[in-house]
Amino acid sequence: MLETLKAATFEVLETMFFIFPESLEEITDLFHGPGLRAWVPVEGPKSFRVGLTVPLPLAQEMAANFLGLEKDDVPLDKLDDVLKETANMVAGSFLSQEQVPETFHLKPPQALRLNLDDQDWQENSHHLLLAVEDAGLEVFLEKTK
């Protein structure tokens, strides 16, 4: 499943943001400072959420590429919306590629600002860590019930 999530993430970032993530070789220093997390709850016979976490500068780069603006011209209040839409697209692509039955429904995306220095960054069966140049990017698939 994580491989499908990775493929969905790459598809979305490459197509809509012109960003090309790579598998992470070293975690240190890639996740620090202010960050943004967005996720989409998926409800059905089982409930889970699909989302991603990025440092704020990467969120700004993504928003700039998405909106066709210079990085410094992106209003900060647009970042949450862009990352929520990103999570939405990743989740939709994931459900399609996994051929998840129609009894599972995407719910409206949510976002949260957080300090990345407060988090523990470990790759496991539910969390995938990627790199976009000098920034980290976490993608996750978590059971919620």
Next chain:
Amino acid sequence: MAYNVLIVDDSATMRALLRKVLNISGLELGTCFEGANGREALEILEQNWVDLVLSDLHMPEMDGAALVKALRQNQLWQSIPVVLITTEGRREVLEVFFQQGVQGYIRKPFRPEDIKEKLQNILGEAWVPHARDLEGCDF
């Protein structure tokens, strides 16, 4: 002729992106209206003539499914081409909308060329000129 387009998506940034894509698509754009959900879309339609609706599916308050149903049940709006632009990619979910007469579907993520190609196909093959749409409507 210039086409009035209604973009319906709960994401303001997605609406802004679609507006930009439409501007560079080569389509002769009239007015580009925006709504954040189906209810806002219907309010816009009450006041304005729209030639094409581009709508998301998953939206709070009134989703794309309810919007398509409302459009297809209204004599004045039922011939307006609707293209779904959505993260939903499951065929069994989308099939219902095609049965309701939705003209097209573009899955997010998309390339600007995807939008252009879809609009060319729809406006080229399924478009009914504005004047004919108005004939026979009892309003």
